[in-house]
Amino acid sequence: MIVATWNVASLKARLPRVTQWLEDVKPDVLCLQETKMTDANFPAMAFVELGYEAAHFGQGQWNGVAIISRVGLDSVENNFESSGEPDHEARIITADCGGIRISSVYVPNGREVGHDHYKYKLWWLNRLTETLQKNPKGTPTIVAGDFNIAPEDRDVWDIKEFAGATHVSDAERSALDAIKATGLTDVFRDAHPSQDKLYTFWDFRGGDFHKGKGMRIDYLLCSPDVANRVDFTLVDRNARKGESPSDHAPVMIGLKDA
């Protein structure tokens, strides 16, 4: 079973790339972020034609998340509503796929340390922790998406360039640690313990991709039973190349049969 996550930076603009990628890679589950569309505009039929079910939680111009699955898509939940105060934006959708409770998450960017949007980011991360804490113990879980946090200094191209910036602050990393402390592991880092320059995002601006100026901010956090099944993990850098790419590459994990 292959589970992937991809921030597509507009599903409307990226649909040809996404459908081609599904045909090439044939993942079992694909979590999308930044669809930037309403539910009414979500092109579900494009995925049905390829043998997938799809669920989307969108708001329009910004944000928007989806899960596409060919191993079942049940008990879909939008937002944080089951655990208390909901978000006012469309940044998390959760469903049961192939025996795993899978969330597709788009964590707020934060803009600047101390900015209202940064406080919102920390609030959001805490709401995710609270939500995960309410899951029944032992639920096979994957939280996949764009976390907008580089877990370690080596997850950005040059930490000196990030002095005082978002994505690397102690508060953001502590909030990420709290999410992991609910029992989740960054299986990509576990599989590549000593390799650097394994990025998932390169800004459109300034030719950052070609300059190697990337960040590892997209990942799949897995509960122990899922983490124990991991067969391979990789970033599909090729998807960042070519015509009209997203600024993020897909991250994939392969799981052995349960």
Added chain:
DNA sequence: ATGGTGGCTGGGCCA
């Protein structure tokens, strides 16, 4: 070089 590019829109915001 406090820029750059891309996508939403229909001027300016967001990343």
